Amino acid sequence: MNRVRAALGLDYLDAQQFEAVRLAKKGHVLGAIAFGSRPDYEVPDCPFAWIDLLTLERDAVFEVWTSEQPVVRDDSYGIATTRNEDVLFGCLQVDAETHLEQSAHRAYCSVFDAIDRLGYGHLLRVWHYFPRINADADGLERYRRFNVGRHEAFLSRHRKIEEHAPAACALGTRGGPLTIYFLAARQAGQPVSNPRQWAPYRYPESYGPRGPAFSRAMLAQTDADMLLFISGTASIVDHRTLHSGNVEEQASETVRNLRAVVEQARLADPRFSDDGAGVSFKTYVRDSRHLPAIRKRVAEAFGHDAAVVYLGADICRSDLLVEVEGVCFARTDA
Numbered sequence: 001m002n003r004v005r006a007a008l009g010l011d012y013l014d015a016q017q018f019e020a021v022r023l024a025k026k027g028h029v030l031g032a033i034a035f036g037s038r039p040d041y042e043v044p045d046c047p048f049a050w051i052d053l054l055t056l057e058r059d060a061v062f063e064v065w066t067s068e069q070p071v072v073r074d075d076s077y078g079i080a081t082t083r084n085e086d087v088l089f090g091c092l093q094v095d096a097e098t099h100l101e102q103s104a105h106r107a108y109c110s111v112f113d114a115i116d117r118l119g120y121g122h123l124l125r126v127w128h129y130f131p132r133i134n135a136d137a138d139g140l141e142r143y144r145r146f147n148v149g150r151h152e153a154f155l156s157r158h159r160k161i162e163e164h165a166p167a168a169c170a171l172g173t174r175g176g177p178l179t180i181y182f183l184a185a186r187q188a189g190q191p192v193s194n195p196r197q198w199a200p201y202r203y204p205e206s207y208g209p210r211g212p213a214f215s216r217a218m219l220a221q222t223d224a225d226m227l228l229f230i231s232g233t234a235s236i237v238d239h240r241t242l243h244s245g246n247v248e249e250q251a252s253e254t255v256r257n258l259r260a261v262v263e264q265a266r267l268a269d270p271r272f273s274d275d276g277a278g279v280s281f282k283t284y285v286r287d288s289r290h291l292p293a294i295r296k297r298v299a300e301a302f303g304h305d306a307a308v309v310y311l312g313a314d315i316c317r318s319d320l321l322v323e324v325e326g327v328c329f330a331r332t333d334a
């Protein structure tokens with residue numbers, strides 16, 4: 001399998017901790033994304049976005065990606081990027097009030113063009129956030145319009161979705177633009193499927209004219225670590241939402257899907273393990289009253305070692321109450 005030499009770091013920090021990391025790891029911060037209340041802090045000098053979601057347990061959460069190797073900043077091509085020798089972090093924000101289809105298409109095309117020109121042509125993981133995700137726009141849900149634009153961008157740039165779809169998630173915010181941030185690499189990752197679920201890009205047309213272009217997970221090998229990017233995972237079996245209206249059951253089904261994806265990754269590479277430590281989750285909760293029930297299930301499943309951040313967000317199917325994304329680090333030098 002291809003190797004990414006530089007080890008990556010991921011932490012979910014509060015404002016003070018982030019400030020400390022900015023100083024301690026100057027020149028080694030790939031990017032930072034803030035979730036929570038409107039920032040009253042100084043905008044950092046790395047690619048950065050603020051995303052307007054409710055944080056359920058803390059004030060603000062900073063998702064911070066760091067690199068053992070020093071990073072190079074490059075904002076050509078209209079996207080804020082940093083890179084080391086092997087991976088590139090990028091972040092962009094575009095207006096998403098209307099014409100979401102076109103906005104998504106343009107944004108994705110500019111991502112593809114930028115990563116190709118910079119020589120990091122393989123998307124590993126992409127995060128998408130935009131407001132009113134479940135709202136109707138001229139007869140089609142905004143999430144479905146987003147899917148059309150994303151799909152068309154893969155076609156426009158001659159990328160086969162089955163081969164190139166990254167791990168991803170798409171969540172609804174309280175306001176603001178369409179924010180996209182991503183990790184891309186010089187070497188392709190390995191897409192991982194979930195035998196319990198259809199590939200999203202093969203969903204029936206009843207979920208929209210174009211399926212969502214993402215893979216259930218993406219495996220990337222580094223010298224020191226193996227990384228597994230787990231896409232937003234929810235209570236979906238085959239292509240159907242299960243347990244409509246039942247948050248406990250949805251949380252349990254989501255855990256079964258997370259385990260199935262991790263198991264699949266382990267088949268692809270036996271050096272991968274899922275012993276709770278080294279796992280970070282972001283858990284999206286549609287209705288904050290469901291937090292205790294969801295937290296209970298996640299803690300039962302993954303123990304208290306796993307780093308879990310809880311965010312209030314709209315999920316891309318209106319009948320989904322919970323979604324969990326993850327990053328697993330499995331050290332392979334032990």
Ligand code: 3EB
Nearest residue numbers: 168169170212214231232316
């Ligand atoms: C699903 O499995 C649930 O549109 O990028 C999960 C992860 C979901 C990513 C995306 C959507 C996306 O279809 C929704």
